[in-house]
Amino acid sequence: MKSDRDRCIALAGIFQAAHMAANIAEQGMVDSDALEASIHSLFKIDAESVESVYGGLQGVETGLRLIQQQLGEKRTDNLQVTPYVIALLHLERKLSRNRAMQQQIQEGIRSTEERIAHFHLLHPNIIAQLADIYTQTISTLKPRIMVKGEPLHLQNPDNVNRIRALLLAGIRSAMLWRQCDGSRWQVIMGRKRVAEQARRLLHII
Numbered sequence: 001m002k003s004d005r006d007r008c009i010a011l012a013g014i015f016q017a018a019h020m021a022a023n024i025a026e027q028g029m030v031d032s033d034a035l036e037a038s039i040h041s042l043f044k045i046d047a048e049s050v051e052s053v054y055g056g057l058q059g060v061e062t063g064l065r066l067i068q069q070q071l072g073e074k075r076t077d078n079l080q081v082t083p084y085v086i087a088l089l090h091l092e093r094k095l096s097r098n099r100a101m102q103q104q105i106q107e108g109i110r111s112t113e114e115r116i117a118h119f120h121l122l123h124p125n126i127i128a129q130l131a132d133i134y135t136q137t138i139s140t141l142k143p144r145i146m147v148k149g150e151p152l153h154l155q156n157p158d159n160v161n162r163i164r165a166l167l168l169a170g171i172r173s174a175m176l177w178r179q180c181d182g183s184r185w186q187v188i189m190g191r192k193r194v195a196e197q198a199r200r201l202l203h204i205i
Contacts (some may be wrong), residue, residue, distance in 0.1 A: 009050045
């Protein structure tokens with residue numbers, strides 16, 4: 001039985017990936033620690049706990065802060081992030097009904113994992129391979145996520161690869177959210193409860 005705590009951590013993973021994808025598109029920059037935690041989650045398929053998927057609670061600190069800001073009483077809507085979060089949840093539901101695509105993603109992740117012995121997790125080669133997995137799978141589902149930002153940053157191939165790899169990580173977190181019995185009504189109707197859980201988890205970090 002998954003707890004509110006587990007669901008909050010998984011939701012933080014979605015918010016974090018969406019936030020970083022938006023940041024790269026808008027500013028060309030991203031926090032490397034948060035990026036590493038989100039990319040790390042793609043390779044933690046059989047984790048002993050939800051938080052270990054991200055290497056511990058601090059791995060989703062950015063996402064927890066976003067939940068507290070956007071779902072709490074003193075709400076500050078981030079117009080960039082929210083549509084991406086909704087889109088990721090929607091696409092993951094489609095993916096959950098497509099066994100062949102799930103298998104294709106798993107095989108791609110395994111192939112990429114073999115290269116981590118030779119490259120750092122955030123090496124452009126690793127990020128490019130993860131981006132390619134996204135392009136060949138999730139990107140073919142409708143409606144596609146259209147990332148908006150500054151043309152200067154979106155014309156940089158490394159930025160495009162990082163955005164796609166992060167969207168793949170967002171799908172991973174959305175899958176984890178569903179496995180924890182997460183649903184959209186919990187975010188809409190139970191937003192204060194989720195925000196309070198995020199506040200408690202941030203207090204632990």
